[in-house]
Amino acid sequence: MALFRRKARAARRRPVGREPKRLSLTPPEGVVLHLEVAGLGSRLGAQLVDVIITTIAMFAIIFALLYADLASPTAFGAIATFLVLVFGTPYYIVSELLMNGRTPGKKLLGLRVVSKDGSGLSTHQVVVRNLTKEVEVFVPAAFLIGGGEESLWFNGFMLVWLLVVVAVPIRNKANQRIGDLIADTAVVLDPRPLLLPDVAVAADEAARERFVFTSAQLELYGAYELQVLERLLRGGEEVKDSRERQKGLARIGERIRAKIGYEERVSPPEEEPFLKSFYVAQRAFLEQKKLMGDARADKFHREDEAPAPPP
Numbered sequence: 001m002a003l004f005r006r007k008a009r010a011a012r013r014r015p016v017g018r019e020p021k022r023l024s025l026t027p028p029e030g031v032v033l034h035l036e037v038a039g040l041g042s043r044l045g046a047q048l049v050d051v052i053i054t055t056i057a058m059f060a061i062i063f064a065l066l067y068a069d070l071a072s073p074t075a076f077g078a079i080a081t082f083l084v085l086v087f088g089t090p091y092y093i094v095s096e097l098l099m100n101g102r103t104p105g106k107k108l109l110g111l112r113v114v115s116k117d118g119s120g121l122s123t124h125q126v127v128v129r130n131l132t133k134e135v136e137v138f139v140p141a142a143f144l145i146g147g148g149e150e151s152l153w154f155n156g157f158m159l160v161w162l163l164v165v166v167a168v169p170i171r172n173k174a175n176q177r178i179g180d181l182i183a184d185t186a187v188v189l190d191p192r193p194l195l196l197p198d199v200a201v202a203a204d205e206a207a208r209e210r211f212v213f214t215s216a217q218l219e220l221y222g223a224y225e226l227q228v229l230e231r232l233l234r235g236g237e238e239v240k241d242s243r244e245r246q247k248g249l250a251r252i253g254e255r256i257r258a259k260i261g262y263e264e265r266v267s268p269p270e271e272e273p274f275l276k277s278f279y280v281a282q283r284a285f286l287e288q289k290k291l292m293g294d295a296r297a298d299k300f301h302r303e304d305e306a307p308a309p310p311p
Helices: 004-015 040-065 074-087 089-098 104-109 123-146 151-173 176-181 199-201 204-212 223-233 242-261 268-291
Strands: 021-024 033-036 111-115 186-191
Touching: 021 111, 033 186, 040 074, 040 089, 040 104, 040 111, 074 089, 089 123, 111 123, 123 151, 123 176, 123 186, 151 176, 176 186, 204 268, 223 242, 223 268, 242 268
Parallel strands: none
Antiparallel strands: 021 033, 111 186
C-alpha cells in the first residue's frame, strides 16, 4: 500500500506534457525578456535547410561556369573545393551578422541566435560559435563519411566525439552546443512582439501635434525597442515610486532624443507625453513598413538601439 501511495504521488508530480525550456535575458534596458529555447529538432531542420541552400548554390555556380566555358571540367575539383570553403563557415558568419543572428534556415524556422548576457550579439560571438561548429560537427563527420582514415581506432574516436557533441545540448538547460557555451550564446524561438494599442490611446492629440518625428528618426528603432518602451511607459513592476519613475522616463527621453537627433527642448512635465507621442509615431511607422513588406522586429541587432532603464 505504501508503495502504491508513493507511485501515486510521483504520478501527480509528473507533468502531463514536457514544458519548453525558457531563457531569461536582461538587456541593457533592464526589462527582462523570457524567450523559449529552440528545440534540437528545429535547429537540425534549420541546419538542413542551410545545407540544401549552400549545396544548390554551389552546384548552380559550378554548372554556370562550365556552361559559359569559364572553367574546364578538369578544374571541377578545385572549384568545388573553393566553393565549399566559401559556403562553409563564412556563409554562417556573414548570414548571422547581416540577418541579426539568423541564417536563411533559422529565419525559415523562426529561430535566432542571442547573447546570453542580454546585450547585442557581437561579431566575436558569431565568429566563435561558427568556427567551433567546424571542429564539433563538420570535420569529424567528413572523416567518417569520406573514410579519410582506415584506422578503426581513429574512426571510433570520431564517432565518440560526435556522440559527445550531440549529448552536450541535450543535457544543457538552454540546448547550447559547445560553441554556444564558449561564445555565451543560445538559439531561441524568434519572438514576435505584439504592439498593443493601450499606450497609443493614452497619448493625447495635443501631445502628438506638439512632438513630430521624421521618417529618418523613426528608422532607428524596431519593434523590440518599441515593446520595451511600452513596458516602461506602463510604469513597470520594478518602479514603485512615482518620482523615481519620472527620473527614469527623463533619462529614457534624453537617450531617445540623443539617438534620433531630436533638437527641440522638452521640459520635465513633457517627458511622458513626449515618450507616448514617440511610441505612437514609431508604432504607426513600423506598422506601415510591415504592410510594405519590411517588418523590422529586431532587438538584438544593436546594443544601443533601445532606451536606458530606470535607475
